[in-house]
Amino acid sequence: MARGSANALAFLGVTDAEERLYRAVLRDRDDIGEHSPATVTRALELGIVVRTEAGGLRPLSPKRAVERLIEHQVGRVQDDLQETARSSGVVRTLNAEGEAAAKAVHDRPGIQQIEGLEAVRAVIDEVTFFARTENLTTNPVGVLSAESIEVSRPIDLRILRRGVRMRTLMAAACLQDGPTMAYLRELAGRGAEIRVSPHPLDRMIICDRSVALTPIDPCNTARGALLTRESGLVSTLVSLFDRMWDASNELPEAELPTLTETERQVLQSLYLVDKDETGARQLSMALRTYRKHVARLMSLLGADNRFQAALRARERGWI
Known part of the structure; x- marks a missing residue:
């Protein structure tokens, strides 16, 4: 960034004061006394600077800083668009204008059979998109594949960003799988409630206690799922979920590994520089x-x- 540029980061939601702070730290000026506490706090929240052990500030590299700002803006815009879509009822309006086979979801039969994995994923994306208060999920296998995590992450994070309560029950096999535990702790760190069941689980997804998905064949979930909005059946499934939840254990805390000072320095460098060579x-x-x-x-x-x-x-808190 050119030193003389005026508020070059404004389009990424950065104020004049925040950009002046970032530029000052980039020029190795660690004295932050001239900047207000609110400006320093906001710059830390944006992730363009980090605290040093001595209490000063250290900048992210410009490339990393811009990446963080873009990520922040995209998340904000996505949340705004999703809220506007929900409040406007645009999906219901478009569905109402479609052919009879594409009527709004609420006009469909109380129980639908959804065939095929891709169709099920599309329905999950749809019902969770409109969840407003609560999302309940079980995983009887316990181990999440890399593909499953990749598919689930944007849906799960979207739910959590909107403030929807997420409760997830996992089979005990998750405790022995590193990638699964890392993902579960990532979700827990963002507000999800996760428990591990020592008992067999029945697979289900329930949104807002008004719509539920269960497998057609619990032994072969690829076959498809049953989507129900029948209040009596959904209420029964919620009761079953609550009983399984009460009989389960909290997700164990992550054990902090023993890191050498060199490894901590490497972690710090990963956060601040772009290339291994640097x-x-x-x-x-x-x-x-x-x-x-x-x-x-x-x-x-x-x-x-x-x-x-x-x-x-x-x-x-490792660095």
Whole structure:
């Protein structure tokens, strides 16, 4: 960014004062006394600067800072659009104008048979999109594949961002699977309530206590699902979920791994620099050695990439 640019970050939701603070820290001016506490707090919330151990501020690299700002703006816009879509009733209006087979969901039979995995995923996306108060889910297998996590993450995070209460029951097998536990703790860190059942679970998804999905064949969920809005049946499923919930255990706290000082420095560098070569050079470390540390840390954090590892480490207080 050019030093003389005036509020070049305004389009990303950054005020003049916040940008002046970021530029000052970029120029190695660690004295933040001239900036108001509110400005410092907001810059930390935006993620464009981080606290140092000495209490000062350290900037994210411009590339990382802009990525964080874009992510923040996209999330805000997405939430606004989703709220506008819900309040406007645009989906109901469009459905009402379609052919009889494409009528609004509320006009369909009380129990529908949804065939095929892709069709089920589409229905899940639809019913969770309109959830307003509560989302209840069980997973009788307990282990989530990489594909399942990839499909579920945007849906789950969308629900949590809207303030919908999420309660999820997992089979005990999740405790032995690192990627699954990493994802569950990610959700828990964002407000989801998650328990682990020592007993067999019945698979179900319930939204707002008014609509529920259960498998056609519990032994072969790929066949499809039954979608019901029958109040009596949904109420029975909610009662079953509550009994399973009461008989389950809280998600165990993550055990903090023993990190060496070098590994902590590597984590800090992942958060601040863009390239392994830069991080290795700053730590006076061979590139191959640096990458070995990065690989181990990514595995510990259940991260798919370096940027995700750095964010998860910061969320967990490792750096």
